[in-house]
Structures are given as C-alpha cells and as structure tokens.
Amino acid sequence: MSPLLEVTDLHVSYGKIEAVKGITFRVEEGEVVTLVGSNGAGKTTTLRALSGLHRPAAGTISFNGTRIDATPAHEIVSLGLGHSPEGRHVFARMTIEENLLLGAFLRKSAKRSELDADLDRTYAMFPVLGDRRQQAAGTLSGGEQQMLAMGRALMNQPRLLMLDEPSMGLSPIMMKLIMTTVAELRKTGTTVLLVEQNALAALKLADRGYVLEGGKIVLEDTGANLLINEDVQKAYLGQD
Ligand SMILES: Nc1ncnc2c1ncn2[C@@H]1O[C@H](COP(=O)(O)OP(=O)(O)O)[C@@H](O)[C@H]1O
C-alpha cells in the first residue's frame, strides 16, 4: 500500500528565495510523524504547500493515492487533510462553538445531528471548550486556543491532521496536555504530522521524525533513535 502522504523532491519558493529545497518524506496511515527544526528551517512553508495555500515550485505531493500539488486548498481539506496553523488563528469574537462549526464548513452534506455528535466528541476531548462553548474564543488562554484550533481542524474528520507548533508559547503543563492529546488522537486512528521547534516533546511522541535544516532534510529515523542521536542532542535538545 502506498503511504497516506507521500512528498517527493518538494521545492517551495518565495519569489527568488527558495525556502524548501527538495525534501522527500512520507507519512503512513496511523503514524505520528514529526518535522523538527529550528526557526526558519522551512517547516511552516512545507505544511502550507501540502495544504495548497502556497504552490510548490517543483516536486509532487500525493495524498491517499491522489496527486494534490495543483489542487485548490478547499478541495484538499475535503479530501481529508486537516491543518491547525501556526499561531492558531481562532476567530476571537466568535464563540468557541462557532469556531468549531467553521471547521466543518466544507462538510455540506453533514446533518446537524452528525455535527452535534462531532461537537460532543470535541468537547469530550477538551472539556474546557465544552464548558465555555458560548463564550468568545478571544477569552481563552493560549493553550485553550490551541485546543480550539486542533478541535476545529478535527471537526472536518481529517484522515491526516497537520499541527504547526502546537506547543509554541505554552506553559510546560499546557504543553504536556497538548502532547497527551496528540497521543490520544493517534489511538483513535487519526494520523498526525506534527511540526515542532520543541524537538524533545515531538520526538518523544513520534513514531518517526525528520530533521529539517535550511530547507533540507538532514536526518530521518524513528523518534526514539533521533532522541538519542548525538547531532540532534547537540543541536536541539540541549536548549530545552
Ligand atoms: N511570506 C514569506 N515571504 C518571504 N520569505 C518567507 C515567507 N515566509 C517564510 N519565509 C522564509 O522562508 C524560510 C522558511 O520559513 P518557515 O517555513 O516559516 O520556517 P519555520 O516554520 O521552520 O520556522 C525562512 O527563511 C523565512 O524567512
């Protein structure tokens, strides 16, 4: 069987600046795969290309056996590729529930009862969102907004959920909670592509990982092996 996501020799540029310089990686169904790397390595650019938000300059992206590198972003979402963006981007003046329902916007054929069931599932995963469902999203803390961004992406029932820096700016306790949730998602069968500057947290959780540096993949291995890799320890883990 072909991988759920297969990226081959992907190049992504901003004008003349090449941010992603020919990366090849894959995500198999049921895996948690992480892309780690320092600020500016090209992680966000890669996810934006996968989502169709920024067209690749070259290379191919296949999702669930279909080429998507020229597919419009909304169709990519409909195919089951979910994206929780860096910086969360929740709608501060809308309620938590309205934000979640936006995540299901493209499921036009979904009945209200199905959406209610998905809301209930989201509230079970993140009880604080359920307790405050009618409050404006802007009243949530950073960690709670991260939960909302993840919950919103999950409302589209993605086969692959891409998370861009979910732990950014969070307290250690909140970060742990978010990472635990990622582990739970995997148990429920959601495949996850996790992008993190916090290499330690990401590699502890991931089945496999890729280290991105200057737009190139410099290392790939299991999460466990990368955690004990000397180069990774020197470059990333010492900073924790
Ligand atoms: N909108 C943009 N215009 C020009 N250059 C950009 C833009 N966004 C990112 N870059 C550049 O692309 C490179 C990769 O950035 P990014 O993908 O955001 O890295 P990361 O997410 O790993 O921190 C960096 O050199 C960054 O400065």
Ligand SMILES: [Mg+2]
């Ligand atoms: Mg980024």
